[in-house]
Amino acid sequence: VSDRVGNSLAEAFTLSFAALESLPVGTIAWTATEGGNWSDPENWLGGVVPGNGDSVIIDTFGPPTTIVLDTRNTDFVDVRIEENLQFDTNRNMMIRGSAVLNGEVTVTGGFSTRITCTDGASLTLAAATTLSGLDISIEGSASFSAPLLTSFQNADMSFSSFGEMPAGLVELPLLEDLEGATFIHGNTEAISLPSLVTINANQVNVEGGAVLSLPNATTAPGVRFFVSGEGSLLELPQLLSTLDGQLSLLFG
Numbered sequence: 001v002s003d004r005v006g007n008s009l010a011e012a013f014t015l016s017f018a019a020l021e022s023l024p025v026g027t028i029a030w031t032a033t034e035g036g037n038w039s040d041p042e043n044w045l046g047g048v049v050p051g052n053g054d055s056v057i058i059d060t061f062g063p064p065t066t067i068v069l070d071t072r073n074t075d076f077v078d079v080r081i082e083e084n085l086q087f088d089t090n091r092n093m094m095i096r097g098s099a100v101l102n103g104e105v106t107v108t109g110g111f112s113t114r115i116t117c118t119d120g121a122s123l124t125l126a127a128a129t130t131l132s133g134l135d136i137s138i139e140g141s142a143s144f145s146a147p148l149l150t151s152f153q154n155a156d157m158s159f160s161s162f163g164e165m166p167a168g169l170v171e172l173p174l175l176e177d178l179e180g181a182t183f184i185h186g187n188t189e190a191i192s193l194p195s196l197v198t199i200n201a202n203q204v205n206v207e208g209g210a211v212l213s214l215p216n217a218t219t220a221p222g223v224r225f226f227v228s229g230e231g232s233l234l235e236l237p238q239l240l241s242t243l244d245g246q247l248s249l250l251f252g
Helices: none
Strands: 028-029 053-056 066-069 073-076 079-081 084-087 092-095 098-101 105-107 116-118 121-124 130-132 137-139 143-144 151-153 156-161 182-186 201-208 209-215 225-230 233-235 247-250
Touching: 092 098, 105 130, 116 121, 137 143, 201 209, 201 233, 225 233
Parallel strands: 028 053, 053 079, 066 084, 073 092, 079 098, 084 105, 092 116, 098 121, 116 137, 121 143, 130 151, 137 156, 156 182, 182 201, 201 225, 209 233, 225 247
Antiparallel strands: none
């Protein structure tokens, strides 16, 4: 390959092209070929940073890279992210539709950072194996799936119901570590954590008629268990030791 006057290229190169799918109204796509800060307009189609009520697609069509969520209190409808997502400290993401995060999810600093999935929405963390410092709040009939998650640390994971509305499905088949975490189950759908053997959480709450099954848990050193509300049930059929722990039963 040469230019019009016969100058050849100094070395070979590859030029790649990717086509964005047709975007629905209100959907904003990441167009940068690498990672970067969420707040930078140059990373987004048309120079528009997604705002409240928008939907988001992030895919660089290349090797995995990291997107830094450095904006506060984002409120989205649908979100699909094919890259790794890093939350700056004290950042919050609200999901009102469907969110699929297909990369790793991390937090810088690990303070007051949260994903909230509102009633009827869904959150899938498809690739995350460890979460630390990121609160997860699943409300009403929202669903949550983290099929590869083994460790949830130093944060709160909560499930809450709205009246008589059916609860969403919760899938955490490999979760085996709750170090420093608070686990609050307060919806009407039964949750089972079959891989949890040693319960090393700070606190486990079961309330509002919820059912939490820990079928293979054998030890719970220092854990505070609180079970409250008519119909609430905490199943620990294999538990052998709760050294320095606490169990409170409050019904009314």
